[in-house]
Amino acid sequence: MKKFSALQQHDAMDCGPTCLAMICKYYGNHYDITHIRNLCTTSHEGVSLYAISRAAENVGFRTIGIQLTISELGQESFLPCIIYWNQNHFVVLYKIKKTSRGLVFYVANPATGMIAKFNELEFGNCFLNSINAQGSGVGIALYLSPTNKFYEKKGDDNKKKIQALEFLYSYLKPYKKQFLLLIMVLIFGTTIQLTLPFLTQAIVDKGIKSQNINIIILILLGQMVLEMGNTFMGFLRNWLLLKTGTKINISLISDYLTKLIHLPISFFDTKQTGDILQRINDHSRIQGFLTDSSINAAFSIINIIIFGSIICIYNRIVSLIFFLGSILYIFWVWAFMKQRAILDNKIFTQNSANQSSIIQLVTGMQEIKLNVCGQRKRWEWEHIQHNIYRLSMKSLKLSQFQQSGGLFLNQAKNLIITAFVATLVIKGKITLGMMISTQYIVGTLNSPVDQLINFIRQFQDAQLSLDRLQDVYEKPDEDNEIKKNISDQDCGDIVLNAISFKYDKIDSRPNIDNVSLRIPQGKTTAIVGLSGSGKTTLLKLILGFYHPDKGTIYIGGERLDNINMQDWRKKCGTVMQEGFIFTDTIAHNIAPNATKIDISRIKKAARIANIDEFIEKLPLKYNTIIGYDGHNLSIGQKQRLLIARAVYKNPKYIFLDEATNSLDANNELEIMEHLNKFIKGKTAIVIAHRLSTVKNADNIIVLKDGKIVECGRHVDLITHRGLYYNLVKNQLGF
Incomplete structure (x- = not known):
């Protein structure tokens, strides 16, 4: 039997990719864990066995995922294999040895980078996680067998x-x-x-x-x-x-x-x-x-x-x-x-x-x-x-x-x-x-x-x-190539052509499913839908945080992936749901990228966001330290400050993602009146649930399960009595 070497995972969620890297090394091909992690599309929650299987097939393995008992597992020809361990971890079982005292299982654990031996009872306590139809304890294993494709490929260790x-x-x-x-x-x-x-x-x-x-x-x-x-x-x-x-x-x-x-x-x-x-x-x-x-x-x-x-x-x-x-x-x-x-x-x-x-x-x-x-x-x-x-x-x-x-x-x-x-x-x-x-x-x-x-x-x-x-x-930069800067003259329509995207590349259900959409220059487009329908995801794709799996996004006729992302975002004033307040002065929070503060612009932005009266009452006014280590703000005050930040940039495009959902009705009404004047002539995308925020939009897009199901003006959609009508009906209770 070939000598088996254990590897240790770099990060908390790397157990699956590390197991696959160990098996690749065993068969003579050295792959960096980072490369395999990318193939597995690791997330905060780690990876699934299915994701590991897909990655293994990508590097040239034939895989079989199976539930089986310990006795069924004891087939030497299928080893090494990846097994699900303690219902929260992946390890490699690379050898089973028969002794006078029973079976001994040799397990390479990526969490420790060491090989451990277990008797049948100890192994069963960690491996068995459910009961089959015959009433026997079973666990989950992924068998891997190298194909010619595996040996034709070369690793990246050198x-x-x-x-x-x-x-x-x-x-x-x-x-x-x-x-x-x-x-x-x-x-x-x-x-x-x-x-x-x-x-x-x-x-x-x-x-x-x-x-x-x-x-x-x-x-x-x-x-x-x-x-x-x-x-x-x-x-x-x-x-x-x-x-x-x-x-x-x-x-x-x-x-x-x-x-x-x-x-x-x-x-x-x-x-x-x-x-x-x-x-x-x-x-x-x-x-x-x-x-x-x-x-x-x-x-x-x-x-x-x-x-x-x-x-x-x-x-x-x-x-x-x-x-x-x-x-x-x-x-x-x-x-x-x-x-x-x-x-x-x-x-x-x-x-x-x-x-x-x-x-x-x-x-x-x-x-x-x-x-x-x-x-x-x-x-x-x-x-x-x-x-x-x-x-x-x-x-x-x-x-x-x-x-x-x-x-x-x-x-x-x-x-x-x-x-x-x-x-x-x-x-x-x-x-x-x-x-x-x-x-x-x-x-x-x-x-x-x-x-x-x-x-x-x-x-x-x-x-x-x-x-x-x-x-x-080793991770490529967001702008890892020389890309085009976008001028004011290039700031035209935003066009989405058959866009599809999913966070979990293994999941068959896309978060955005074949969306085609034109957002006209100088107009306000509202996006509405139930929670989880893909509204924020669509905005993040437009901002270049993620790349579509299929389709193309155009900004003024130029492909978004050909545009320098930093330059593109300079043209955008954005308020996200999870917007962040820095531990700094109010002035520097409104203008985080400014080397020299323009106090008149800051006051104007604060006035549009309807937070100027609150700031003026503070002892240090715009020099007040806020954030984790400073003056505490309410959620509504944070939202207004984030709106002021977006306004200060005086951008060509303005994107508001639930920007007023924590405000009271009076504040929201005043801010929306100010914003409607400010965004006049600008290209705006407004994501919101409240009717008052979206009813005056030039066009309203209704999303459901990542697909566009309706679009039109407020009056037309109400008359149509579709999903938008039901959303409004549920909100107003008529």
Whole structure:
């Protein structure tokens, strides 16, 4: 049987794609988990077995999903297979072994990145999830068999490694001068260290032996000057590392945030907040590796070569003992690398869950109090803390065992060398000064060896962090090609030609189903329908948040996918249902992209949104801090502020998605009167349930299950007595 290697998932919802990546690797084709995740269309809820099956067929497997008993599962020819585990997880069953005590099941768990063995009872508790017609317990498995198509395709693992090297080098390149200065500092420090053992030998052999105090004082003064120079070089080195390291760290995190901003909305649909935030901590590891560990490792190697050569000149047997001991030390540390990687990924997962838990606890405090679920939420957080503590203890034990063993090997090596050179002194083969000098060199060599071992650890940490970050950096930007900017003259009709779209690509039911629609320039088009009919989804497609699965969207005759998205959205003033208020001043919330605030425009926007009186009553007026860390706003006030934000842009297109649904009737009436004047001559889309908001629209589109079922003016649709009539009837109660 081929050797089976377990892989560990990067994110909380990656168990299915990781299982498929393991099986691809088993059959000889290495696929990046990110690539398979895209094939599976992973969401916040993870993936279904059907989605994994579709992805497997895409890379060249023949698949069969089946419910079966444990005895039916025990057919070696169908392994490895993916099984549904504990009703919330996917794992790979890759081997079943018959023993005198019964069946033993070998399971690769992507959550841990490890292979575990289960007896039949333990396996059944996790695998069996329902009862069949015969009354037997059954579980769900996905059998996979590679076809010729699988072997014809090539994975993408090598490409990823090349990109990783380029990624790291790109951050070192701008600091060539600083690193050159660091190299000069370290060379000077190495030269000083090189002279010290010879000075020590001279004190013993020339000063003490000849009882010449002047020679001793002279040598000691020389040592003092050299040590002062070494201390200064150390200070300069640390200053350069701090300065360069801080700049690199800022660049790393800034580029990460820039990348996040340029990613499409669909990326955030598949990520938990904690996963995204936790990756910021990964940048510190990479920065430490680039600026500190790599430099130290390079000069540790130089020191080992130089001082190793000197000790070899002194005595070859001593050098042999030293290098054999050091090699054993390095191999001892290397033996724990796989376990460290597994624990690191587990701790990352739990820290991500911790971040998400705290964010939900703080931001959801009102709902926690209303539903009296504070204790349960606290227990959930404490459970995560228990997992972090347990993993930290495991990591500490592993680290202590690793360090204790390494320390023992290192000290044993030093004692053997001491005993050997002491014997040589007794036999008169070397002088006492040479013995002390040898001991000094051995002590000096221990530090570079320790730094090399630390480099190995930090290299592994940086590699693990980079693997997780690659998942973000490999995603294509929203505007990953040079696209056309849209001018004011290009701002014409919005045309949707046979548009179809679904969030879950595996689901057969589209959210938008073959919609063809023209939204005339300078007119107001209203979109109405029951909740879940596709109104907001249609607007998000027009805004370019998602790409249609079928059909084309045109803006003024230009295909939307040929237009630069940032430039397109600058032309749009949009109020979404889930609009966000930043922790900033009211002025900067109304004009979030303005480098210089135009206070007259802000006041005009606030007046149109009917929030100006409220703002003027505040002590700091438009400079009042609002948001999570500032002045609390009601839902209605937030909506009015979002309307003011859209108005401030003075856009060619204005899109309102339930923009007034939280306002009282009087406020809504005033705002709609202001907005009707403001949007005159602009292209507007208004999504609303309330009759008062849509009845004056030039055209009303009625959606049901993602399809257009009616369209026309208010009076015509009422006369038609279709779905729109029923919506109005239910709202007004006639």
